Amino acid sequence: MKVTEADILASSILIVDDQQANVTLLEQLLEADGYSNVASTLDPGAVCALHRKNHYDLILLDLQMPGMDGFQVIEGLKTNAADSYLPVLVITAQPGHKLRALQAGARDFISKPFDLVEAQTRIRNMLEVRVLYRKLQGYSVLLEKTVQERTAELRESEARYRSLTELASDWYWEQDENGTFTKVSGPVLEMLGIRVDGLADGTGGEQVAGWNEAERKFLQETIAARQPFLDFVFSRMNADGSEQKFQVSGEPMFNQACRFIGYRGIGVQLPARS
DSSP states (O other): OOOOOHHHHHHHEEEOSSSSSHHHHHHHHHTTTOEEEEEEEOOOOHHHHHHHHHSSEEEESSSOSSSSHHHHHHHHHOOTOOOOOEEEEEEEEOHHHHHHHHHHTTOOOEESOHHHHHHHHHHHHHHHHHHHHHHHHHHHHHHHHHHHHHHHHHHHHHHHHHHHHHHHHHSEEEEEETOOEEEEEESHHHOOOSGGGGHHHSSOOOTTTBBOOHHHHHHHHHHHHHHHEEEEEEEEOOOTTTTTEEEEEEEEEOTTTOOOEEEEEEEEEEEOOO
């Protein structure tokens, strides 16, 4: 994610100092460097309201001001819940105030009297970080929105798929990687007369006699090989001598890491021959 020169120079900056001479000096410095969106105030009490309204990318804050000093301003800015990033660069002539200001939440400091190269470098570095932070915030919001949209699309697609399979079949089924059925729709128990677990293997509950063992073995081998099967027909002889035939289709399912996670498919009971 690239931060351009134009991005930095278009950043919004607020100068806060009770001395007009200091404000003018900083305005001239910023103008000479090409910054075009610079505001100022001599009233520290107005900073929080101005920042809530304008969301400055950088606040150049003098610490020693009458009535309300820079430390109090920093504490007030922390109440701006809309932005957890505090874009404050403090200006001080007191060496002991630098560490205190950083501990209070300021991002950096400029010493008085100004070293022009140092001031220009610190201002630019802070703005570059701030612009990148804003871009990352925007990207995160966009990414979250995209994920939500894709999730909604997938759920809608799955719902349509389920609806279509239910219309085109007597039942829909899913099983996990161990062969355990996890989802079933339709009258499977009533039509087959067995526990669903017994459809493809012999491990699940009480079995009803009469299944064609050769057909069931072929189905077991197909599933074990992780192969899809289409319109596979298997049969069962009932105790009264009648024959039931069923037709199933299924496909293996894999996750994003290409790991096998089970099967899903549909089934129908075929009409009896007259």
